[in-house]
Amino acid sequence: MSVVSPKTTSVPSPPAKRPFFDWRVWTVAIVLLVAVGLAVLFGVKQNAQQGFFGMRLFPLKTAYDFKLHGPNDVEVRLDQFQGKAVLFLFGFTHCANICPTSLTNLTEVYQALTPEERKQVQVVFISVDPNRDTPQTLEEYVTSFDPSFIGLTGSKPVIDQTVLAYGGSYEMVAGPTNQPNDYSVNHSAYTYLVNPSGKLELLYGNEKLAEVPRMVSDIRAVLREPRS
Structure with a gap:
């Protein structure tokens, strides 16, 4: 698969000690930031004529073919799922709010x-x-x-490249103690839909995932599309 060139921004270094931010304020700020980045990278458009609930990317471009590691540390590439609609999102297992909510909603959709x-x-x-x-x-x-x-992970450079390729960002924020594992991660909260032809087609803010019937309608429409 060909790749979508990442935008030229930098991913922050490991955490410096600072207070936690209000996650709600951060969510609003980072969604706006990512929306701007995606508009630059892909030309985000809401395609009312085709009736999609998610934000449609136009023109469609081949999704960045990430290479990460999954169960049993086996390498997993995006192109292994060619022929399927792939819904993916960035997050972390210690996430207190956005990630479990998004995954719960995606479970209901699935x-x-x-x-x-x-x-x-x-x-x-x-x-x-x-x-x-x-x-x-x-x-x-x-x-x-x-x-x-x-669930997929990888080295920090590989994760950084993947996040940037999809117009995302994240920031590690240190907690109140001096323990090395006492930190949180503020991150972009979009869910991406790659169609069965490997094109990045739709984007969803985390609040949209709760609209199960409309999400299902989008997925079915994408599955019906001609393969290219």
Whole structure:
């Protein structure tokens, strides 16, 4: 697969000691930042004529072919899912709010599909916390939502490249103690839909994932599209 060139920004270094931010304020700020980045990278458009609930990217471009590690530390590439609709998001297993809510909503969306449709859909959770999220930790976390979900991680440079390629960002924020694992991660909260032809087609803010019937409608529409 060809790749979408990442935008030229830098991902922050490991955490410096500072107070926690209000996650709600951060969410609003980072969604706006990512929306601008995606508009620059992909030309985000809401395509009312085709009736999609998510933000449609136009023109469609081949999705960046990430190479990360999944269960049993086996390499997993995006192009392995060619022929399926892939819904993926960035997060981390210690996330207190956005990640579990998003995955719970995606579970409801996935289970609302027919058994045949589920065979054509893959949900992927990509960690932005490689220090704590091992392949085993991720597998236990994502399969607690649905056994078919896959959790991926990798080295920090590889994760950084993947996040940037999709117009995202993240920031590690130190906690109140001096413990090395006492930190949180502020991160972009979009869910991306890659169509069965490997094109990045739709984007969803985390608040949209709760609209199960409309999410299901989008997925079914994407599965019906001609393959290219």
